[in-house]
Amino acid sequence: MSDKKGGIDILDLIKKVLFTDFVKGLRITLGYNVSKSITHRYPDEEKWIPYRRFRGVHTLNRDEHGRELCVACELCVKACPTSCITVVPMEDDTGRGIADRVAKIWKVNLVRCLYCGYCEDACPTRAVRLGREYELACADFKCTVRNREELLLPQPVPESIEGGLVAKAKFERSLSGIKVTADLSATKKRAW
Amino acid sequence: MMIPDISTVLEVVLIAVKVVVVTMILFGLPLPLTWLERKVAGHIQVRLGPWRVGPHGLLQPFADMIKLLMKEDIVPDRADKFLFTIAPLLAMVPAFAVFVAIPFGENIMLPVINKEVSLYIADMNVGILYILAISGLGIYGIILGGWASNSKYSLIGGLRSSAQMISYEISISFAAIGVVMLSNSLSLVEIVKSQGGSLLHWNFFYLPVGPVWCAIFIIGSLAEINRIPFDLPEDEGTLGAGFHTEYSGMKFALFMLAEYVAMVSVSVLTVILFFGGWNSPLPVPLPIPPIFWFVAKVVFFIYFFMWVRFTLPRYRYDQLMTIGWKILIPVSLVTILITGFMRI
Numbered sequence: 001m002s003d004k005k006g007g008i009d010i011l012d013l014i015k016k017v018l019f020t021d022f023v024k025g026l027r028i029t030l031g032y033n034v035s036k037s038i039t040h041r042y043p044d045e046e047k048w049i050p051y052r053r054f055r056g057v058h059t060l061n062r063d064e065h066g067r068e069l070c071v072a073c074e075l076c077v078k079a080c081p082t083s084c085i086t087v088v089p090m091e092d093d094t095g096r097g098i099a100d101r102v103a104k105i106w107k108v109n110l111v112r113c114l115y116c117g118y119c120e121d122a123c124p125t126r127a128v129r130l131g132r133e134y135e136l137a138c139a140d141f142k143c144t145v146r147n148r149e150e151l152l153l154p155q156p157v158p159e160s161i162e163g164g165l166v167a168k169a170k171f172e173r174s175l176s177g178i179k180v181t182a183d184l185s186a187t188k189k190r191a192w
Numbered sequence: 193m194m195i196p197d198i199s200t201v202l203e204v205v206l207i208a209v210k211v212v213v214v215t216m217i218l219f220g221l222p223l224p225l226t227w228l229e230r231k232v233a234g235h236i237q238v239r240l241g242p243w244r245v246g247p248h249g250l251l252q253p254f255a256d257m258i259k260l261l262m263k264e265d266i267v268p269d270r271a272d273k274f275l276f277t278i279a280p281l282l283a284m285v286p287a288f289a290v291f292v293a294i295p296f297g298e299n300i301m302l303p304v305i306n307k308e309v310s311l312y313i314a315d316m317n318v319g320i321l322y323i324l325a326i327s328g329l330g331i332y333g334i335i336l337g338g339w340a341s342n343s344k345y346s347l348i349g350g351l352r353s354s355a356q357m358i359s360y361e362i363s364i365s366f367a368a369i370g371v372v373m374l375s376n377s378l379s380l381v382e383i384v385k386s387q388g389g390s391l392l393h394w395n396f397f398y399l400p401v402g403p404v405w406c407a408i409f410i411i412g413s414l415a416e417i418n419r420i421p422f423d424l425p426e427d428e429g430t431l432g433a434g435f436h437t438e439y440s441g442m443k444f445a446l447f448m449l450a451e452y453v454a455m456v457s458v459s460v461l462t463v464i465l466f467f468g469g470w471n472s473p474l475p476v477p478l479p480i481p482p483i484f485w486f487v488a489k490v491v492f493f494i495y496f497f498m499w500v501r502f503t504l505p506r507y508r509y510d511q512l513m514t515i516g517w518k519i520l521i522p523v524s525l526v527t528i529l530i531t532g533f534m535r536i
Contacts, residue, residue: 025503026500030499
């Protein structure tokens with residue numbers, strides 16, 4: 001409170017008497033009070049579409065002819081630090097994969113996985129990629145292991161969308177669980 | 193046996209009805225106020241605040257109420273059981289008792305029984321003294337609650353509360369004296385009537401002393417109702433939750449109730465003492481009932497106290513004492529002198 005120089009700064013005193021700093025603070029908070037909130041209305045109205053670099057649930061990809069890229073080399077299994085990937089190879093020359101060797105079983109345990117992306121780095125054919133799905137909550141342990149068939153399904157967010165967007169979304173409840181479906185035609189950039 | 197005549201009976205019934213109505217309103221008020229406080233907090237911090245329970249989170253207070261009712265009512269092992277139980281009541285009853293003396297508007301005519309009814313429970317000729325005395329008693333609940341809990345955080349909270357009280361209560365009383373000097377009456381009804389007319393008759397605009405009294409009163413009141421920047425008795429950062437650390441369930445709810453009712457009573461007092469009570473600020477040709485102006489001003493001040501809460505940081509313990517003893521009391525003494533000269 002006391003001035004070290006000995007005298008009292010008149011200007012400072014007037015400022016204190018008129019509560020100028022207090023009024024400034026009140027003006028700032030009032031500005032925030034009437035400004036728009038930056039909270040995402042997830043899951044009711046909005047959903048966050050992550051960037052391409054996002055590392056979510058794994059996907060298995062196909063080439064342009066619809067053949068599976070995975071050759072079941074098991075390099076992803078070797079690279080995985082948590083041993084959450086299981087691959088069982090088999091012979092198949094019917095043209096299911098790009099080579100004669102395809103995966104009979106390719107499954108990943110999402111509870112063990114730490115989404116480091118080493119599997120995608122190790123993959124010689126770019127078959128396994130980490131996708132943009134991030135809603136992993138479920139009611140039992142069945143959904144914690146994803147099989148080859150599920151991972152081969154097309155992605156809800158296509159690769160052509162760059163991401164970093166907030167999309168309009170619909171929140172659906174049903175007996176099989178809850179789901180938030182994003183409407184990719186109505187997106188906007190993040191508010192900040 | 194003497195049979196009381198009908199008008200006396202009617203008078204008694206009316207007073208009882210008024211008491212019940214005011215109590216019910218006061219019990220109900222914390223519900224919208226907690227919602228409002230959380231909404232204001234949310235929006236000032238660019239969040240949304242309560243949103244999921246009901247439209248715009250409007251049912252959130254009911255959810256909170258159900259939660260508080262169903263929680264276990266814990267009494268600490270070595271607490272003073274009697275004081276621990278009675279402390280929330282000691283905090284709550286004075287907060288409610290303040291409203292006995294508060295006038296809410298001009299007399300109105302009741303249509304059915306054709307009788308003029310005053311919008312106050314009692315017009316005491318020493319109303320302002322009564323209010324200062326009663327609201328000062330609320331501090332007992334806090335001190336005893338802090339002491340009876342047998343917890344160091346509660347004890348420090350209670351002690352801080354008592355130290356805080358002796359620092360601000362004097363300057364609040366001086367501010368009230370200033371208003372009494374301006375209005376020549378201790379009765380709250382007379383104080384409001386003396387500010388009738390237009391905006392410029394309000395005590396706040398009695399330059400140069402009106403704003404000073406108002407500032408002293410509001411600063412002191414912030415300390416009295418334990419809100420930021422003077423919420424040292426329940427300083428979350430250093431004391432857990434201060435005096436109500438050990439309280440849970442309904443006992444805790446009673447403390448919260450007392451706090452919100454105290455906030456309402458302080459807003460009401462600020463309006464009555466400085467902002468003309470139910471007098472309209474400008475002559476309006478429309479027939480707006482006086483109680484509308486009263487409620488509008490009170491709502492503004494409730495918002496103001498919330499607004500301040502999310503603007504300012506908390507003062508340190510010694511800073512509060514410095515403000516009370518070294519600034520507010522000397523300033524109010526000087527202002528009394530100036531007011532006295534102006535009123536000669």
